Amino acid sequence: xxxxxxxxxxxxxxxxxxxxxxxxxxxxxxxxxxxxxxxxxxxxxxxxxxxxxxxxxxxxxxxxxxxxxxxxxxxxxxxxxxxxxxxxxxxxxxxxxxxxxxxxxxxxxxxxxxxxxxxxxxxxxxxxxxxxxxxxxxxxxxxxxxxxxxxxxxxxxxxxxxxxxxxxxxxxxxxxxxxxxxxxxxxxxxxxxxxxxxxxxxxxxxxxxxxxxxxxxxxxxxxxxxxxxxxxxxxxxxxxxxxxxxxxxxxxxxxxxxxxxxxxxxxxxxxxxxxxxxxxxxxxxxxxxxxxxxxxxxxxxxxxxxxxxxxxxxxxxxxxxxxxxxxxxxxxxxxxxxxxxxxxxxxxxxxxxxxxxxxxxxxxxxxxxxxxxxxxxxxxxxxxxxxxxxxxxxxxxxxxxxxxxxx
Numbered sequence: 248x249x250x251x252x253x254x255x256x257x258x259x260x261x262x263x264x265x266x267x268x269x270x271x272x273x274x275x276x277x278x279x280x281x282x283x284x285x286x287x288x289x290x291x292x293x294x295x296x297x298x299x300x301x302x303x304x305x306x307x308x309x310x311x312x313x314x315x316x317x318x319x320x321x322x323x324x325x326x327x328x329x330x331x332x333x334x335x336x337x338x339x340x341x342x343x344x345x346x347x348x349x350x351x352x353x354x355x356x357x358x359x360x361x362x363x364x365x366x367x368x369x370x371x372x373x374x375x376x377x378x379x380x381x382x383x384x385x386x387x388x389x390x391x392x393x394x395x396x397x398x399x400x401x402x403x404x405x406x407x408x409x410x411x412x413x414x415x416x417x418x419x420x421x422x423x424x425x426x427x428x429x430x431x432x433x434x435x436x437x438x439x440x441x442x443x444x445x446x447x448x449x450x451x452x453x454x455x456x457x458x459x460x461x462x463x464x465x466x467x468x469x470x471x472x473x474x475x476x477x478x479x480x481x482x483x484x485x486x487x488x489x490x491x492x493x494x495x496x497x498x499x500x501x502x503x504x505x506x507x508x509x510x511x512x513x514x515x516x517x518x519x520x521x522x523x524x525x526x527x528x529x530x531x532x533x534x535x536x537x538x539x540x541x542x543x544x545x546x547x548x549x550x551x552x553x554x555x556x557x558x559x560x561x562x563x564x565x566x567x568x569x570x571x572x573x574x575x576x577x578x579x580x581x582x583x584x585x586x587x588x589x590x591x592x593x594x595x596x597x598x599x600x601x602x603x604x605x606x607x608x609x610x611x612x613x614x615x616x617x618x619x620x621x622x623x624x625x626x627x628x629x630x631x632x633x634x635x636x637x638x639x640x641x642x643x644x645x646x647x648x649x650x651x652x653x654x
Contacts, residue, residue, distance in 0.1 A: 254304075254305075256308055259304075259305060259308040259309075260308045260311060260312065263295060263298060263308055263309050263311075263312035263313075264312050266291060266294050266295050266298065266312065267291045267292075267295050267312050267313065267316075268287075268291055269312060269315060269316060271652065272651060272652060273642075273649055273650070273651060273652065274316070274356055274393060274395075274426075274649070274650045274651075274652055275648060275649050276318075276358055276395050276428070276648050276649075277318045277320045277358060278648065279320050279321065279322050279329060280322075281322075282322060284322070285322040288318065292313070295309050295312055295313050296309075296313070299313070310350060310353065311353050314350050314353040314354050315353055315354065315355050315356065316355065316356040316358075317340065317354055317356065317357050317358065317359075318358040319333050319336050319337050319340065319357075319358060319359045319360070320333070320358060320360075321333045321336070329360065329362070329399075330362040330364055330399075333359075333360055333362070334362070334380065337359065337380055337384060338380070340384065341380075341383060341384050341387065344384075344387050344388070345387055348387075351387050351388055351389065352389055352390055353390075354388045354390065354391055355390055355391065355392050355393060356391075356392070356393040356394075356395070357384070357385070357388065357391055357393070357394055357395065358395040358397075359381065359384070359394075359395070359396060359397070360396070360397040360398075360399055361377045361378060361380075361381050361396065361397070361398055361399070362377055362399045362400075363377050363399070363400035363403040363405075363407055363408070364402075364403065365402070365403060365404050365405070377408070378408065378409065378410045378411075378414065379414075381396075382410070382414045382417070382418060385418060385422070386417065386418075386421065389421070389423070390423065391422070391423065391424055392423060392424060392425050392426060393424070393425070393426040393427075393428075393650075393652070394424050394426070394427050394428070394448070395428045395430070396427070396428065396429050396430070396444070397429075397430045397431060397432075398429065398430070398431040398433070398436055398440065398458070399431065399432055399433070400433060401432060401433060407437060407439075407440065409439055409440055409443055410440075410443045410447065414447075415443055415446050415447050418447035418448065419446060419447055419448070419449055422447065422448050422449075422450065423450065424448040424450065424451060425450060425451055425452045425453065425480070426451065426452065426453040426454075426455075426650065426652075427444065427448050427451045427453070427454050427455070428454075428455035428456075428457075428647060428650065429441065429444065429455070429456055429457075429458050430457060430458060430646060431458045434459065435459050435460070435461040436458055436459065436460050436461070437460070437461060438460040438461060441456070441460050442473075442474050442475055445475045445478065445499075446474070446475055446476075449476075449478070449480075450480050451478070451480060451481060452480050452481060452482045452483065453481075453482065453483040453484075453485075453650065454481060454483070454484050454485070455484075455485040455486075455647040455650060456484070456485065456486045457485070457486075457645040457646040457647050473498035473499075473501075473502060475498075475499075475502065476502065477502050477503075477504065478499075478502055478503045479504065479505060480505070481503040481505065481506055482505060482506060482507050482508060483506075483507070483508040484499075484500075484503070484506060484508065484509050484510070485509075485510040485643070485647050486509070486510065486511055486512070497523050500523055500524070500525055501525075503525070504525075504527075505527075506525050506527065506528065507527065507528060507529045507530060508528070508529070508530040508531075508532075509524060509525075509528050509530070509531055509532070510532040510534065510643050510647075511524075511531075511532070511533055511534065512533075512534035512535055512555075512644065512645050521540055521541060521542075522541075522544060524544075524545065526544055526545060526546060526547065527547050528545050528547065528548060529547050529548060529549045529550065530548075530549065530550040530551075530552075531545065531548060531550070531551050531552070532551075532552040532553075532554065532578075532643045533551075533552070533553050533554070533555075533558075533562070533566070534554050534555045534643060534644055534645070535554075535555035535556070535557045535558060536553065536555070536558060536559070536562045537557050537558065537559040537562060538559070538561070538562060539561055539562065539565035540562060540565050540566050540569070541565070541569045542566055542569045542570045542571070543569045543570075543571070545570070545571060546571050546573065547571075547573060548570055548571050548573055548574055549573055549574065549575045549576065550574075550575060550576040550577075550578070551566060551570060551574060551576070551577055551578070552577075552578035552579075552580070552640070552643060553566060553577075553578070553579055553580075554578070554579070554580035554613075554640050554643060554644065555580070555644070560592050563579070563592065563596070564592070564595055564596075564599070567596065567599040567600070567603065568599060568603075570603070570604075572603060572604055572605060572606070573606065574603075574604045574606075574607060575604070575606055575607055575608050575609075576607075576608060576609055576610075576611070577596075577600070577607075577609075577610045577611075578610075578611050578612070578635070578640070579610070579611075579612045579613070580612065580613035580637070580640040593624050593626050593627065594624075594626040596610070596626070596627075597624070597626035597627045597628075597630065598626070600630055601629075601630075607630070608631060609630070609631040609632070609633060610627070610630060610631070610632045610633075611632070611633045611634070611635045612632070612633075612634060612635070613634070613635060613636075613637055613639075613640055
């Protein structure tokens with residue numbers, strides 16, 4: 248008769264990964280405003296904790312599944328202000344990892360917030376505390392690869408106290424972070440803190456910025472100083488509608504010589520900003536664009552995705568009329584009435600693909616009911632057309648709650 252101790256480790260780990268819902272290919276952040284996230288995540292954690300107590304042989308594998316992705320999230324519906332709950336959880340986690348360094352080596356992903364507050368329950372808060380707590384926790388995580396960071400300074404009356412230079416240097420020397428996402432409930436975040444984060448994590452390959460950063464410099468004085476230097480590893484950038492603005496973020500695009508993927512959402516009309524997209528981009532995702540776009544300068548473009556319910560026909564056609572002949576793939580995720588089988592848009596897409604793209608391989612569209620008729624459209628005869636689930640396109644829509652893990 249076999250016992251619980253006899254189960255091979257790789258099978259145990261696979262079981263525990265399924266219990267916690269860990270996906271080796273996709274990271275999913277927890278939304279603090281979604282109660283269902285709270286209930287489901289709590290149930291998974293309780294189950295895996297129970298597994299750690301079954302027998303000693305199970306414990307290390309259950310711990311690995313438990314600590315690989317850390318989410319320090321107090322759900323907003325339970326707390327008027329999440330600061331105290333998340334501070335307590337973060338300090339407890341820090342103590343546990345200091346006492347058990349092996350557990351700290353398991354952590355690959357950290358979802359955490361930095362809160363700036365004037366006072367809580369009438370008590371003043373040390374201005375150095377928000378960043379100091381974050382730095383202290385990251386310092387004990389030698390294998391941390393993915394940081395999902397929320398910056399929250401709502402109702403804060405003082406100037407944000409940013410990272411000390413010593414903390415920046417310490418993080419930069421020890422960090423292996425390759426994926427950084429920066430969220431914020433605030434309308435605008437000072438650009439200085441983004442500069443500091445890029446200096447603290449110089450090896451990042453993927454950067455998600457569903458946040459608007461503002462620059463204090465006077466636009467009439469020219470481009471603001473760029474204190475970060477070159478970002479040689481940055482390959483993938485996902486940004487908000489204002490990320491490509493000259494006065495704030497254009498230097499980022501100019502200092503990422505190997506940038507290959509750009510996701511850009513909800514931009515108002517502005518051809519100048521499109522010209523700022525680096526020439527070497529190979530994959531471009533445009534979300535909710537409703538104006539004509541000229542892509543003629545993107546001479547290396549291989550994959551183009553045009554997504555969002557407010558996407559206009561003229562956007563799709565303008566992109567295809569100006570995209571370089573290197574284009575190989577086209578993805579479309581639009582309103583379900585935009586691509587009916589008898590659509591003139593479908594005919595024009597088919598004509599442009601045949602005429603302009605000699606190495607073109609396929610079109611894939613979101614699996615809406617009405618879009619299924621496109622599969623047999625005569626205008627697309629000879630072109631490989633496939634349906635993809637909505638979940639595929641979700642990763643390219645703000646707030647970028649799902650991201651592919653980079654290995």
